[in-house]
Amino acid sequence: MIETTMATAQRQFDIAAELLALEPEVRDMLREPRRELIVHFPVKLDNGRVRTLTGYRVHHNITRGPALGGLRLQSSATLDEMQALAMWMTWSCAIVQIPYGGAKGAIVCDHRELTSGELERIIRRYVTEITPLIGAERDVIMPDLNTNEQTMAWIMDTYSMHHGYTMPSVATGKPVQVGGSQGHGQGTARGLCYTVRQAASKIGLDLAGARVVMQGSGSTGRLVLQFLAEMGCRVIAASDDNTGVVAETDAGIDVNTLIEHRVNTDGVANLAGTKPISHNELLELPCDILVLAAGQNDISGANAGRIQAKIVVELANGPITPTGDSILANKQIMVVPDILANAGGIVVSYFEWVQGLQEFFWTEREVHGELATTMERAFNEVFTVAQERFVPLRTAAYLLAVDRVVRAMAMRGIYP
The missing domain is CATH 3.40.50.720 (NAD(P)-binding Rossmann-like Domain)
Structure with a gap:
């Protein structure tokens, strides 16, 4: 029997947790997401009928910074899958030394059955429903399965309209005309x-x-x-x-x-x-x-x-x-x-986030150069751990990522 996606993610984490000799209470905090939001919302279709859709947004861990995670449109999306993907995002961000935690979101639908107008209304209503969770300093959304730069532009615009002024860094992977980064799509x-x-x-x-x-x-x-x-x-x-x-x-x-x-x-x-x-x-x-x-x-x-x-x-x-x-x-x-x-998209999302906050934009050559430096450094750090601990690259990557998150948790402590 094939185990669930979240069970696979937890087993991968457990291997690293055992090798790091993590305390049981620390393991418990990291084996499960910090928060999960499930929303059910109505959308008017082009034919005048109203359809109720389900959406998810999951935060795994935000100790090292705001949550970052993609939004996907997927008819088979489940909460279990979003939990696992959010956990993997936490580890990816830690591996490449990006100051984010992991998130993931989905709207349960088949995008191929929807018109552009219907898609826009669905995205905007979903963003409205999850607004309490998201923001440039809370949860940054990026493209994922069946979403693209147009989707991110709708997300940014919807969130900005709610707040009365343009807030570009709530989403990354946007068109360059509205604050996107050169080279993000690659x-x-x-x-x-x-x-x-x-x-x-x-x-x-x-x-x-x-x-x-x-x-x-x-x-x-x-x-x-x-x-x-x-x-x-x-x-x-x-x-x-x-x-x-x-x-x-x-x-x-x-x-x-x-x-x-x-x-x-x-x-x-x-x-x-x-x-x-x-x-x-x-x-x-x-x-x-x-x-x-x-x-x-x-x-x-x-x-x-x-x-x-x-x-x-x-x-x-x-x-x-x-x-x-x-x-x-x-x-x-x-x-x-x-x-x-697959952490390159995370890295360039970070670059876009930084550029948006500073309102100072880089050339495509600069983006590619910084990406190469970051990914090569991350690979070599993981490879070094693998050689030192005599473990495969996956285990080494988890050892490195989990340790960085745990150290950050220890430094911040538990509130209150």
């Missing part, structure tokens, strides 16, 4: 590629010609493919929600052709120069780098023994179960964990 993808570069250097892997398998090819995944190709990597297989394809020759798949086909057809099926492959077969292909950019629990005890990659990188949250982790570690496959690999 932050997650670039950040992941910087960690791939560092990981490859640690195991002596030359990225020139390195074989890449990409599980999932959404907007961020396509950027990852583009940047890895620019680094010299060779993409040999890719997938979407429904199917996968593998290159018919050793030359691999032309990334520009793949991206164009994916955008035009909303999938990878029937891509020239490829043949179909199942999702399970794709994960088990011999390759140098396997990027997991789809769902959760895709590598588990059932298939981890057949994974043949040298480096597995988690773009998605929670794609490997704890049992799968253990098997990959025994096979000496390096796993770059989600809380490190």
Whole structure:
């Protein structure tokens, strides 16, 4: 039986808590979110009917600063999943030394069934419902699954209208015309590629010609493919929600052709120069780098023994179960964990937050340069802990992140 997402997050935390010998009361505080808000709100649709939707906003820990977390539109969203994602955000922020805590939010809906006007009304009503929790110094919202810069602009505008003046730093990932940062849309993808570069250097892997398998090819995944190709990597297989394809020759798949086909057809099926492959077969292909950019629990005890990659990188949250982790570690496959690999978006969100508060904006080159420095430093700090403690990168990342949060909690104490 596959455990819940929150159970997976808690098991990952428990491993670090045991190695850090945390007191039981400290563990209890960090195993559960600090607060959870569930809202049910009506929205008028274009046809005049009223539909009641459910929304979530979860804060895991805010000891190190305001909460930061994405807002997603997802018909299958659950409170359990938001709890886990908020916890992972806490650890990500701590790993990259960003002064935030973890949050996550969702509106339960299928965005594909809604018009632009309906989406705007839904977002604005959701923001109104959660206004007591959010703010530039309380909880900063960023894009996530099925939300984008337009969504963030609506969020910022709604919150600002409630307060009577423009408050840009309540949301990040906004259009540059309303206080967004240069380079934000590329932050997650670039950040992941910087960690791939560092990981490859640690195991002596030359990225020139390195074989890449990409599980999932959404907007961020396509950027990852583009940047890895620019680094010299060779993409040999890719997938979407429904199917996968593998290159018919050793030359691999032309990334520009793949991206164009994916955008035009909303999938990878029937891509020239490829043949179909199942999702399970794709994960088990011999390759140098396997990027997991789809769902959760895709590598588990059932298939981890057949994974043949040298480096597995988690773009998605929670794609490997704890049992799968253990098997990959025994096979000496390096796993770059989600809380490190996909933290680039968090870093650039922080840059945007700072720029908005200061009303002083950076160039795209400055953003990319600071992002590279931050991600490379974070990877090397995690790698050092892994070497010193003889543990996998995920455990090392948790040791580093949890310790930083616990130290901050100890310094602040408990009020009253």
